[in-house]
Amino acid sequence: MKILVTGCAGFIGSHLCERLLEENYEVVGIDNFDDFYSRDLKERNIKSFRNNTSFELHEFDLLNQDKLNELEAIDVVIHLAAKAGVRPSIVRPSVYIDSNIKSTQNVLDFLVKQNITKYVFASSSSIYGNKSKIPFTEEDECNYPISPYAYTKKACEMMNYTYHYLHQIDTVNLRFFTVFGPRQRPDLAIHKFVSKIKNNQPIEMYGNGKSARDYTFISDTIEGICLSLDYLLKNKNVFENFNIGNHYPITLEKLIQSIYSELKSTPNVVIKDMNKAEVDITYADISKARKLLGYQPRVEFEEGIRKFISWHEKYI
Ligand SMILES: NC(=O)c1ccc[n+]([C@@H]2O[C@H](COP(=O)([O-])OP(=O)(O)OC[C@H]3O[C@@H](n4cnc5c(N)ncnc54)[C@H](O)[C@@H]3O)[C@@H](O)[C@H]2O)c1
Numbered sequence: 001m002k003i004l005v006t007g008c009a010g011f012i013g014s015h016l017c018e019r020l021l022e023e024n025y026e027v028v029g030i031d032n033f034d035d036f037y038s039r040d041l042k043e044r045n046i047k048s049f050r051n052n053t054s055f056e057l058h059e060f061d062l063l064n065q066d067k068l069n070e071l072e073a074i075d076v077v078i079h080l081a082a083k084a085g086v087r088p089s090i091v092r093p094s095v096y097i098d099s100n101i102k103s104t105q106n107v108l109d110f111l112v113k114q115n116i117t118k119y120v121f122a123s124s125s126s127i128y129g130n131k132s133k134i135p136f137t138e139e140d141e142c143n144y145p146i147s148p149y150a151y152t153k154k155a156c157e158m159m160n161y162t163y164h165y166l167h168q169i170d171t172v173n174l175r176f177f178t179v180f181g182p183r184q185r186p187d188l189a190i191h192k193f194v195s196k197i198k199n200n201q202p203i204e205m206y207g208n209g210k211s212a213r214d215y216t217f218i219s220d221t222i223e224g225i226c227l228s229l230d231y232l233l234k235n236k237n238v239f240e241n242f243n244i245g246n247h248y249p250i251t252l253e254k255l256i257q258s259i260y261s262e263l264k265s266t267p268n269v270v271i272k273d274m275n276k277a278e279v280d281i282t283y284a285d286i287s288k289a290r291k292l293l294g295y296q297p298r299v300e301f302e303e304g305i306r307k308f309i310s311w312h313e314k315y316i
Contacts, residue, residue, distance in 0.1 A: 002026040003229075004074045006062060006107065007081030009033060011183045012122070012176070014045035015222050016078065017055065023226070026054045028071060032061040034099070036083060037186050044315070045183050062103035068110045076118040076229065079107050082152075085187055086126060086277050089149035100152035101159075108163045118232045119169050120225060121160050125177040125214065125245065125282040126150040134249075135285040138175075138241045147277035161239060170238040172228045177245030177284045181218030181304060182311035189252075190215075190305070193259050194312050197268075207274030209253030212281045214245040217299035217307070227293040245284025246297045258305055 003020055007013040008029025020027050029046075033039050049055050060067040062081055083089070083099040104121070111119055128136045129144040145151040157173045164171045184191045193203045224244035232238055250258075260267045289295035299307075 001075045002028060002073055004028045004030065004071065004077045006030045006077070006079045007122075008057070009042035009046050010080065011045070011185050012179060012218070012221060013080045014183060015218050016080070016225055017046070018049055019222050019226060021049055021052050021054055024054070028056045028058065028074060030058045030060065030062065030068075030081065032081075033059060034083070036085070041183075041186065062106050063098060065106045065109065068106055069113060071110075072114070074114060074116055076120070076232070077107060077111060077116055078120040078225065078229070079104065080122040082122065084149070084185065086147045086149045087275055088187075089147050089152075090277050093148035096148050096152045100149075101155050104156045104159060108159060111163065111169055112167050117169050119160070119171045120228055120232065121156060121171065121173045123157055123173040123175045123241070124150065124153045125175050125243070125284065126279065127154045127157070127175065128279070128282070130279050134281060135247065135283040136243065137285040138243060138288050146279065157241065164239045168237070170232050170236065171240075172232060172238065173241045174224060174228060174244045175241060175284075176221055177214040177216050177243065177282050179216050179218055179221045181308055183218070184308065189255065190259065190308055191312070193256065194263070194309060195316065197259065197263050197265050198312075202268040202270045203256065204272050205252060205256060205269050206272050206278065207252070209256070210251055211274065211278065212249035212251045212283070213255075214247065214249045214282045214284050215255075215301055215304065216244065216246045216297060217304040220244075220246065220297040220299055224289060224293070224295050227295050231293055240292070242289045242293065242295075243284040243286050244289060244295065245282070245286055246301075247284055247286045248301065249281055249283045250301055258302060259309075262305055262309055
């Protein structure tokens with residue numbers, strides 16, 4: 001079975017390719033090595049499997065439909081490539097329209113052209129917006145995204161439905177909740193904080209520290225993707241949204257405290273205004289994923305932080 005992974009050199013994509021290769025799938029990876037963060041980090045992400053004979057790397061932008069159409073004999077597409085990050089999406093929304101919405105349109109047209117009927121899409125907890133009802137369930141209305149990044153993900157989920165309806169593409173939209181662990185993107189809080197503390201720089205806390213995120217360790221996210229792949233392969237006429245979170249929100253002040261304590265360093269925190277596009281809390285109800293996929297997150301927050309720090313010490 002041949003699986004196409006878009007965004008294969010990124011944080012989640014590189015872990016996923018490793019896991020799929022371990023499970024003896026053939027993997028075709030696409031990545032344009034965009035400048036959202038350094039190419040060196042992405043090259044390092046794929047180092048362990050780049051020369052694996054079951055892996056093929058294609059470097060191009062998904063906006064290039066002709067290049068995409070050259071790929072053949074793909075059984076499943078796992079579409080992770082996107083511009084991530086909430087705050088930069090406010091500054092350059094049109095880039096997010098291209099990288100997220102137009103690229104997904106191209107992937108959907110590719111599925112139809114090649115008669116591929118199994119499709120996993122990386123969505124995001126950010127589509128829930130600022131909700132007073134927690135935890136978030138897949139049935140919750142999410143029509144009020146508060147950042148361009150969030151509306152691109154919501155738009156893609158809707159496009160995916162249209163293609164499922166018109167072309168019988170079995171689809172799962174996986175709503176990831178702040179993923180962390182080795183290779184985490186350098187723009188994300190945990191990575192940024194650890195780097196700054198190790199360079200004896202102050203860290204910035206946005207708001208009063210009470211905002212919270214449902215941090216999910218990378219191996220649990222990857223398990224969620226693999227379980228949804230099994231589900232897609234075993235079932236027909238599928239269109240499902242799943243929360244792939246941890247069901248355990250951690251406040252920003254607790255996150256900061258844990259990192260300082262793990263690094264045995266004295267807190268040096270500068271308080272800044274909370275950004276309007278950042279939600280107050282993310283909190284996943286994972287009962288649907290547990291029931292239909294058998295998903296159960298295993299890595300606790302503190303253990304995940306220790307694993308991240310030991311990776312950071314070795315590689316950054
Ligand atoms: N990391 C998280 O906490 C998180 C949370 C929710 C959703 N997600 C989603 O999961 C997916 C993967 O996120 P990540 O954290 O691994 O991000 P990442 O930036 O590390 O990986 C994305 C990869 O896609 C590539 N890419 C971007 N646009 C492309 C294009 N047009 N053509 C080809 N390649 C392109 C980039 O070069 C990058 O290597 C994204 O869709 C993201 O929105 C991530």
